[in-house]
Amino acid sequence: MRVKIGFEVHLQLKTERKLYCNCPANYQDVPPNTNVCPICTGMPGAKPLPPNEQAIDAAIEIGLMLGCRILTDRTIYIQRKHYDYPDLPSGYQRTSQPIAVDGELSGVRIREVHLEEDPGQYDPVAGRVDFNRSGVPLVEIVTEPDIKSPDEAREFLKLLTRALEYTGKVRPEGGGAMRADVNISLEGGGRVEVKNINSIHGAFRALNYEIMRQKRKLERGERVERETRAYLESQMITVPMRAKEMEEDYRYIPDPDLFPLRISNQKVEAIRRQMPEAPHLRFKRIVAQYNINEEAAEVIVSERELADLFEQVAQRVSPHLAATWFRTKLKKVLNYHGMRAADVKFTSAQLAELLQLVERKEITPEQGELVLRELVVDPRSPRALLEKLGLKPLKPADIEKLIHAVIEENQPAVRDYLSGKTEALNFLVGQVMRASKGKADPREIRKRIEEILKEGR
Amino acid sequence: MGRTLEIREQIRRGEVSVVGRVQQFIERIKKEDKKINSFIELNPQAIAEAERVEKKLRSGERVGRLAGLIVGVKSNINVKGLRATCASRTLEDYVAPYDAEVIKRIRQEDAVIIGMQNMDEFACGSSGETSAFGPTQNPAAPGRIPGGSSSGSAAAIAAGFCDLSLGTDTGGSIRNPSSHCGVVGIKPTYGLVPRQGLIDLGMSLDQIGPIAPDVEGAALLLEIIAGRTQNECVMLPVDRVEYLSRLNRGIKGMRIGTSSKFAELTDPKIMAVIDKALDKLRDLGAEIVEVELPNLEKAMPTYYLIVSVEFFSATRKYDGRKYGKRIEEVCGEEVLRRILRGAHISRREYRGKFYQRALQVRTLIREELMRALQHVDVLVGPTVPKLPHRLGDKLTPMEMYGYDYLTVPANLAGICGGVIKAGEVNGIPVGLQIQGKPLGELDVLRVMKAMEETA
Ligand SMILES: [Zn+2]
Numbered sequence: 001m002r003v004k005i006g007f008e009v010h011l012q013l014k015t016e017r018k019l020y021c022n023c024p025a026n027y028q029d030v031p032p033n034t035n036v037c038p039i040c041t042g043m044p045g046a047k048p049l050p051p052n053e054q055a056i057d058a059a060i061e062i063g064l065m066l067g068c069r070i071l072t073d074r075t076i077y078i079q080r081k082h083y084d085y086p087d088l089p090s091g092y093q094r095t096s097q098p099i100a101v102d103g104e105l106s107g108v109r110i111r112e113v114h115l116e117e118d119p120g121q122y123d124p125v126a127g128r129v130d131f132n133r134s135g136v137p138l139v140e141i142v143t144e145p146d147i148k149s150p151d152e153a154r155e156f157l158k159l160l161t162r163a164l165e166y167t168g169k170v171r172p173e174g175g176g177a178m179r180a181d182v183n184i185s186l187e188g189g190g191r192v193e194v195k196n197i198n199s200i201h202g203a204f205r206a207l208n209y210e211i212m213r214q215k216r217k218l219e220r221g222e223r224v225e226r227e228t229r230a231y232l233e234s235q236m237i238t239v240p241m242r243a244k245e246m247e248e249d250y251r252y253i254p255d256p257d258l259f260p261l262r263i264s265n266q267k268v269e270a271i272r273r274q275m276p277e278a279p280h281l282r283f284k285r286i287v288a289q290y291n292i293n294e295e296a297a298e299v300i301v302s303e304r305e306l307a308d309l310f311e312q313v314a315q316r317v318s319p320h321l322a323a324t325w326f327r328t329k330l331k332k333v334l335n336y337h338g339m340r341a342a343d344v345k346f347t348s349a350q351l352a353e354l355l356q357l358v359e360r361k362e363i364t365p366e367q368g369e370l371v372l373r374e375l376v377v378d379p380r381s382p383r384a385l386l387e388k389l390g391l392k393p394l395k396p397a398d399i400e401k402l403i404h405a406v407i408e409e410n411q412p413a414v415r416d417y418l419s420g421k422t423e424a425l426n427f428l429v430g431q432v433m434r435a436s437k438g439k440a441d442p443r444e445i446r447k448r449i450e451e452i453l454k455e456g457r
Numbered sequence: 458m459g460r461t462l463e464i465r466e467q468i469r470r471g472e473v474s475v476v477g478r479v480q481q482f483i484e485r486i487k488k489e490d491k492k493i494n495s496f497i498e499l500n501p502q503a504i505a506e507a508e509r510v511e512k513k514l515r516s517g518e519r520v521g522r523l524a525g526l527i528v529g530v531k532s533n534i535n536v537k538g539l540r541a542t543c544a545s546r547t548l549e550d551y552v553a554p555y556d557a558e559v560i561k562r563i564r565q566e567d568a569v570i571i572g573m574q575n576m577d578e579f580a581c582g583s584s585g586e587t588s589a590f591g592p593t594q595n596p597a598a599p600g601r602i603p604g605g606s607s608s609g610s611a612a613a614i615a616a617g618f619c620d621l622s623l624g625t626d627t628g629g630s631i632r633n634p635s636s637h638c639g640v641v642g643i644k645p646t647y648g649l650v651p652r653q654g655l656i657d658l659g660m661s662l663d664q665i666g667p668i669a670p671d672v673e674g675a676a677l678l679l680e681i682i683a684g685r686t687q688n689e690c691v692m693l694p695v696d697r698v699e700y701l702s703r704l705n706r707g708i709k710g711m712r713i714g715t716s717s718k719f720a721e722l723t724d725p726k727i728m729a730v731i732d733k734a735l736d737k738l739r740d741l742g743a744e745i746v747e748v749e750l751p752n753l754e755k756a757m758p759t760y761y762l763i764v765s766v767e768f769f770s771a772t773r774k775y776d777g778r779k780y781g782k783r784i785e786e787v788c789g790e791e792v793l794r795r796i797l798r799g800a801h802i803s804r805r806e807y808r809g810k811f812y813q814r815a816l817q818v819r820t821l822i823r824e825e826l827m828r829a830l831q832h833v834d835v836l837v838g839p840t841v842p843k844l845p846h847r848l849g850d851k852l853t854p855m856e857m858y859g860y861d862y863l864t865v866p867a868n869l870a871g872i873c874g875g876v877i878k879a880g881e882v883n884g885i886p887v888g889l890q891i892q893g894k895p896l897g898e899l900d901v902l903r904v905m906k907a908m909e910e911t912a
Contacts, residue, residue: 038555042774044548045535045557045656050690080770091773251803253770253812256660257652258690 002187006145010138010179012171013058018135019117020048027132040135042089047257055137058169063100063113065278070100070268076261077254087122109144150207157200166304186214189224196230206231290319296327306341312348317355346379354382364441394439406431461674468525475525479507486618493594495609499572506569521566529619531610532573535654544588545578546787547775557654559682575609580658581791582606583860597639598885601845604634610668611638621678622668627658629864631666635876636840636888641675642668646895647871648693649683657771659764662868672906676700708907709742714833716750722862723842730887731839734879737911748829760865762815769799823870830894840876840890875901877908
């Protein structure tokens with residue numbers, strides 16, 4: 001059965017101030033109703049200040065990040081969207097007309113990006129409203145219904161939040177920063193909108209529930225009506241919203257207290273010049289430029305700072321080696337410590353130095369991993385860490401000496417090997433390893449012994 | 458020198474006491490305003506404010522340009538600590554928690570605020586009768602309405618209850634009562650005076666302006682409240698204005714436009730007064746030019762569509778949650794009529810038919826007035842097409858809206874307009890309206906000043 005899914009995703013922008021007043025935007029860090037003023041509480045006679053430039057620039061950058069066309073040199077009205085709810089102090093929410101249109105992210109078309117203000121937070125049990133959040137800037141991203149399954153939807157939302165986190169202009173997901181409405185229709189049924197989704201996981205569950213519900217209806221020969229439903233996170237189900245909420249006519253009018261926005265080409269170009277590369281584009285470039293596999297590249301671009309680190313390291317060591325280490329060892333160590341790449345304290349030069357030691361076979365990959373674990377908690381030169389861990393690297397000449405000594409002392413085993421008993425080789429390698437106190441690389445030793453014995457034959 | 462500047466000089470020279478004057482005014486208001494009903498609330502801090510100014514004066518400290526002058530404020534402007542009721546039950550308990558930008562400015566210039574003035578409820582009215590605190594009387598024409606919606610602000614000046622008033626004008630609310638009460642009033646160019654702290658009627662039309670007993674008083678107050686602030690979006694790029702030093706240039710050589718359209722819409726008895734005033738201006742050296750205003754009468758219905766939609770939007774915050782009362786449940790007839798009209802015509806299905814169409818006609822009217830003002834310096838004519846009715850007479854809504862034909866065009870076009878008494882009909886004042894280009898306040902004031910001197 002064909003499924004069509006589209007999203008309206010709201011994310012808070014990471015600005016210092018609110019959108020239309022000078023109150024700080026860190027609404028979660030302060031007691032209720034302290035980040036407020038006559039403007040963001042809609043006191044009679046209060047007028048909005050000119051819109052926060054930081055927020056407008058962020059919306060433009062997000063539009064660019066999603067491959068959109070920015071609507072430059074035209075009038076973009078900031079409209080009043082009227083509805084009646086306790087958290088809305090003026091009885092309307094200010095929402096801009098589209099700032100960016102016609103984008104694309106991983107095969108999903110982005111219809112538009114626009115700017116909104118967040119309402120306050122209503123606690124229906126206490127009957128109280130906290131207006132700290134009122135006026136915090138939001139960006140709303142609207143997609144076309146191009147998504148075909150809950151899995152695809154989850155993947156899309158992950159890519160979307162990653163792309164937006166790349167800009168550094170949104171508040172990180174979680175803490176109620178991401179909110180989404182989803183519309184979903186099955187072949188032969190009406191379009192159902194589900195509101196009140198607060199996480200990627202929630203979206204996935206809501207969609208699974210909704211597909212099942214609609215499928216059953218259609219299978220029983222019932223009709224799926226066009227309607228608006230709410231997702232109840234605690235019960236993981238969707239329920240119909242009241243008829244009144246669906247019929248709402250927002251009576252949009254341009255806000256007479258604000259000049260419409262007008263975005264110049266120069267502004268867009270200036271933002272484009274300084275913005276980070278979009279992750280999906282960076283993925284393609286990294287794969288091509290460094291000739292590494294897609295699996296590793298996917299891990300590398302998962303965080304902007306991780307990709308930055310990779311590209312710096314790949315200037316100094318083999319990109320292939322670096323990619324392997326990033327995909328397996330580095331990611332593992334960071335996960336273990338619950339760290340993001342943005343949190344690491346060591347430098348790209350230190351990491352590169354470590355990989356060079358491995359690359360030149362001065363230390364084994366196993367030793368390298370031990371050093372890496374140490375590097376994350378104690379960022380300093382890998383050589384110093386080797387010292388600290390008692391892992392002084394062996395010079396290739398020392399290993400060579402050890403190998404020759406073992407061959408000399410174990411002629412019976414050598415003869416066994418030469419007569420075809422290949423397991424004798426394991427014994428010889430073991431002897432070298434023991435002599436090196438585990439500091440040599442067994443693979444390298446095995447290769448070298450084989451070479452020497454072949455030559456000697 | 459006119460009366461206002463003369464008083465200012467006497468105060469500066471210490472010849473009259475600021476505290477003494479405030480006490481006198483308060484006493485007079487307490488006695489005589491029972492009849493006029495121009496104030497809703499007096500400022501309990503007025504004497505203390507006066508004492509502060511007086512102390513400054515005595516110690517020889519530098520004082521502001523309004524030092525000691527007594528100002529009344531229309532009840533839709535936030536004055537911290539006083540009730541900004543908008544003359545409505547909806548906000549009868551709303552004590553302003555902050556000063557409007559214009560109030561900050563007049564305080565900075567050492568004015569004394571005497572109290573909050575009566576008005577039509579939420580500025581919805583042209584008669585001063587829709588206040589929840591009772592109608593205001595016209596001191597200049599007893600038994601008649603004072604006009605509105607800045608009814609208390611104009612009546613208080615006419616009755617001598619304060620030196621200056623701050624009124625507001627969305628479709629004539631300064632000019633209409635100024636005309637009926639025989640005082641001076643100016644509606645500034647849209648975007649010249651900050652609206653921060655002005656409680657909305659029609660946000661794209663509202664302007665705060667002065668009402669005064671003389672032209673210099675109005676010019677002085679306008680100089681102080683005009684000029685942009687970074688804290689407001691929709692303002693013109695003007696930092697400060699200067700009128701007082703340039704008022705007395707006369708009007709010789711000025712091109713004054715007038716239109717036959719005015720006479721079509723106006724009571725002939727009023728037109729007779731206006732024509733006489735035009736003759737005087739001609740005698741003073743102005744050139745009177747006929748201009749075309751073919752769409753003028755379309756302004757009124759257009760205005761009522763736009764103002765209703767904006768007012769509907771502005772009143773959504775009075776939902777009963779924050780200010781105690783839901784506006785629709787406690788407001789008067791005219792306020793409710795506008796809210797319902799606004800809700801109706803902004804509905805999705807009617808937008809195109811009414812609201813969008815109204816915006817188109819607004820553009821048409823703006824272009825027409827701008828075209829006319831290309832050829833002349835100012836447009837001069839009547840302010841109100843009818844004489845004020847007797848208090849208590851019942852008018853239909855359309856009859857009431859008929860008062861606004863000549864004042865709403867300036868609001869729709871965003872231009873400025875001033876009113877000065879031109880004469881009387883049966884003892885009832887008749888105001889001459891002088892409309893100017895955007896930011897053409899100086900030209901308007903020069904004509905007003907010239908007219909004032911002929912009296
Ligand atoms: Zn605020």
